[in-house]
Structures are given as structure tokens and as C-alpha cells.
Amino acid sequence: MTMRTILKGWVERYLSDEEALTLLLVLVAGFAAIIWLGRMLAPFLTALVIAFLLQGAVSALTRRHVPQLMAVIIVFMAFISVLLTMAFILMPLIWNQMVSLVQETPRMFASGQSWLDELQARYPNLITPDQMQSWIGVASREISQLGQRAITLSLASLGNIMALIIYLVLVPILVFFMLKDREVLVGFTLSLLPQKRKLLTRIWEEMDAQIANYIRGKFIEIIIVGSVAFFTFAFFGLPYSALLAVLVGFSVLVPYIGAAVATLPVAAVAGFHFGISDQFAYVLVAYGIIQALDGNVLVPVLFSEAVNLHPVSIIVAVLFFGGIWGFWGIFFAIPLATLLKALVFAWPRGLQERDAERAAVTDSAPV
Template identity: 75%
Template sequence: MTLRKLLKNWIERYFSDEEAVILLVVLLLGFAAVIWFGRMLAPFFTALVIAFLLQGAVNWLMRLGVPKMLAVMVVFLGFVGILLAIALFLMPLIWNQLVNLVQEAPRMFASGQQLLDDVQERYPHLVTPDQIQNWIDVAGRELTQVGQRALTLSLASLGNLLDLIIYLVLVPILVFFMLKDSDRLVGFMLSLLPQKRSLMTQIWQEMDDQIANYVRGKFIEIFIVGSAAFLTFGYFGLPYTALLAVMVGFSVLIPYIGAAVATLPVAAVAGFHFGLGDQFVYVLIAYGVLQALDGNVLVPILFSEAVNLHPVSIILAVLFFGGIWGFWGIFFAIPLATLIKALVYAWPRGIKHRGDEKALEALAED
């Protein structure tokens, strides 16, 4: 079979149906819009994600008999309250701890250098002076880069202040109208699509609940893990508690890798603060128990209905979408991978199903 015939058979199999072609065009336009206009439309996409999350709470209140407008107002005011609490209390606390950490970094670096010298004296055959000097040089360069980045961030903060104000004002307004006029906006989007959209409907029905459950579950997981880390670190008297707790909370966004990466700053701060004694070991044990409870108890409860993806697929999705869209790409890596999986499995079945329907209709007409 020639290459031309193979290509022709492949096109006829997957793109002989006009709905499949339309779906492909819609997906390509959507990805292109996000890639090329993502930075420009970032407040809109942020509001869309938040409205999608809050719509579940609105629907729950409506099922309890609450009128839609009242349900929207209650959910929206709760969202604004959480946003103000983060902006007025949590963010200043994290920023102050980050500044203190940067200022204390030289002292921590000196303590680390002394620790390496002690290790070299105890184990002269295991660690050589040249190795210690190389480690110190690498750590010094990294520390200098961190300081330069912190200085650059502080100098650029004035320019980013306007962007922050736009987000704080524009995003809540967009979220309110998206919740209030959700039916009208969805109807308008459906009016732009062809009337025969069985393939699109099938894929959307497969993905809607899964994406909603995943995104809401991930926010709940971040909150629970971050809060548990904050209480745990606070109990042991670990410095920079809020900063480390936020880092541990957001580490759940990256499966398999996030927990390992978050372990390094936790161990470093605990080691420099307590030394390599019993208290240091207790902190690491408590952190390990927290990660074990998250992976073996919390994740199965929150994501019991999630589509099972192979770990290689998850890591590839995180690398690919994170490289394209940064934070949001990492956050939505698993839902997007699930969407691609649903497309791969539903596309041939959907086309075959519609072909069978057309054949049955032709037989009925005869």
C-alpha cells in the first residue's frame, strides 16, 4: 500500500465527517487564541476558570431552592471575602517572610559552609576539600542569582502594580457577570456551533464533570495540604511557616515531582534552624507523614472519579503544557491530558456511530 493511499485512508477515517473537521478547527482556534493572546486575555481566562469553579456552588444552592440571583450573590461575596483575606493578610505575610529569608541567606550560607567543613574533618576520605570548595562556589553563584532576582522583582514591582490592580478589579467583575449570565453566555456559544454536534456533545459530557471535579478537588487539596503544613511547621516552631506552607500546598500541582522538590527547602530551613538533631528528624518525619496522608488518603477521596492516566502521560503533560502556559498549564495539565485521551477514544467511535446511524437511515428509507 502506497503512502498516498495510507494518507487517504487516514483522512477518510478521521475527517470524512464534517463535524469532526469543525471540532478540529474549534480546538485549533482555541489553542491558538490561548497561545498567542493568552497574556492579553489573561484576566478573562482567569475569571473564566474561577467562574467555572464557583458555578458548582451556585448550582448546589439552586438545588436547595435558593433563587439563582441570590445564590450568585452569596457565592460571589464569599469569593470576594476570600480574595480580600488573601490580599490583605496572607500575601503581606508571605512577602515579609520571603524578604527575611533573602536577608538571612548569607548567614545560612555560612552555617552550611561550616557544616561541610565539619563533615570533611570527620570523613576526610569521603569528602575532599576540592569537592567542598566546588559546592561552596556553586552555592555562592546560586545565592547571588537569587539576590539579583529578588532585586529585579522588587524594582519591577512598581510596573506590576497596575497589573495587580487590574486583576483585583476586573476579574471579580467578570466573574460576577459570568455567573449571573451563565445561561445566556453558554447559549450564545452554542449558537456559534453547528446544530449537529453529537461528537462535541459526547466529548463535552465525558469531560465536564471530570474537569470540574478535578479542578475543584485540586483547589481543596491545595488548601488542606497547605493548612496542615502551616499547623505542622508552626507546632515545631519552624521559621518562615507561611512561606513554606504555601510552597508545600502548591507542590501538589505537579504529581510525583512537586513533593520531592518541596522537601528541599523544608529540610534546608529545618536543618539551619534546628541543626542535624532530633528536632530536625521530627520535622522531616512529620512532613513525610503529611505527604503520605495526601497521596494515600486525600487524593483517592478527592479524585476517585478521575480518569486513570499513566504516570508517563502525566509527566509529559506537565512538561508540555507548563512550558506553554506556565502556572495555568501545570494546573490544567491533567485535565488537558484527559481531554486529549477522550478525543482520541471518542473520535473514531463517534464517526463510526454516526456512520452506522446513516446506514440505518438509508435502509429505513429503502
């Protein structure tokens, strides 16, 4: 059997149906729009994610007999309150701590160099002077590149201040109308699709609850982990508690990898502030407990119905989609992997049901 025959049989099997072709076109058009128009559509995509996140609260209020418009207004005002709190309280605090950390970086580097000198003096056979100089040279280059990146980022931020203003104005407006006119927008989208869309409906039903559960659960996880980390670091008197807590909170977006990456700055700041002491060990133990509770208690509770993927699949999805779409690729890596899994299982099952229905019709037809 030649490759051409195999491909022909696969096409006839999976793409000979109108619904299968419609599904393929929708997937190709969606991915193409995100790849080529993602930067231009970023405010719309951001608003779509936020509206999807808030729709659960709107539905909960309407189930309690709150009028639809009133529920939308209540949820939207709560969203605006959170947005203003972040813009005027949390962000200035994080920015000030980031500036202080950059200013203190040379002192941290000098302290690290002294620690390496002491380590080399204690263990001259384990660490040679050449190795120590090599480490110091690598660290110096990294710090120099970090400073250059910070300057570049500051200049770029000044140039993108108008884009930030557009986000702050346009995204809330889009979110409000997506919540208020949800049924109209969904109806319009469905009107663009063929009337025969049983396969699309099946895949969407399998994905809808999982995506909603994942986005809302991930948002709750970021808030809980970040808040617990902040109070824990503040309890131990660790400097830059807000900045480190935000980093730890957002590290949950990247399963497995994020926790390992967030450990480095936490350990570095704790080591510089407390030295190699009992307090340093307490901070790392507390941080380890936070990560353990997140992975073994919080994640199973929040995502018990959302994600059923092997860890290898999750890591590959994060690397692949993150490499293509950056932050949004990382954020949606697990939903996209779940979508591919749903396609793998729902597409053949839908075609099998179609064949069974056709066979039943043929058998029941008069001879």
C-alpha cells in the same frame, strides 16, 4: 501502501464528516487563541477558572431552593471575602517572611559551609577539599543569582503594579457576570457552533464533570495540604511556616515533581534552624506523613472520578504543557491530557456510531 495513501485514508476516515471538521477547527482555534493571545486574555481566563470553580456552590444553593440571583450574590460575597483576606492578611505575612528569609540567606550559607567543613574533617577520604570548594563555589553563584533575580522581580513588580490593580478589579467583575449570566453566555457560545454537534456534545459531556471535579478538587487539596502543613510547621516551631506552607500547598499542582521540589526548602530551613538533631528528623517525618496522606488518602477521595491517567502520562503532560504555557499549563496539564484521552476514545467511537446509523438507514431503505 504509500504514506500518501495512508494519509488520504486517515483524512477520509476522520475528517470527511462535518462534525469532525468542526471539532478540529474548535480545537485549533482554542489552542491558537491561548498560545498567541493568552497574555492578553489572562484576566478573562482567570475569571473563567474561578467562575467554573464557584459554579458548583451556586448550583448547590439553587438545589436547596435559593433563588439564582441570591445564590450568585452569596457565593460571590464569599469569594470577595476570601480574596480580601488573602490580600490584606495572608499576602503581607508571606511577604514579610520572604524578606526575612532573603536577609537570613547569608547566615544559612555560612552555617552550611561550617557543616561541610565539619563533614570533610570527619570523612577526609569521602569528601576532598577540592570537591568541597567546588560545592561552595556553586552555592555562592546560585545565591548571587537568586539575589539578582529577587532584585529584578522587585523592580518588575513595581512596574506591573497597574496590572495587579487591573486584575483585582476586572477579575471579580468578570466572575460575577459569568455566574449571573451563565445561561446567556453558554447559549451565545452554542449559537456560534453548527446545529449538528453530536460529537462535540459527547466529548464535552465526558470532559465537563472531570474538569469541574479536577479544578474544585485541586483547590480543596491546596487548601487542606497548605493548612495542615502550616499548623504542623508552627507546632514544631519552624520559622517561615506560612511561606513554606504556601509552597507545600501549591506543590500539589505538579504531581510527583512538586512534592520532591518542596522538600528541599523545608529540609533546608529545618536543618538551619534545628541542626542535624531529633527535631530536624521529626519535621521531615511529619512532612513525609503529610505527603503520604495527600497521595494515598486525599487524592483518591477528591479525584476518584476525575483522573484515570498513568503516572507517566501525567508527568509528560506537566512537562509539555508547562513548557508551553507556564503556570497555567501546569495547572491544566491533567485536564488537557484528559481531553486528549477523551478525543482519542470519543472521536473514533462517534464515527463508528455515525457509520452504523448510515448503514442502518441504507438497510432500511426500500429497494
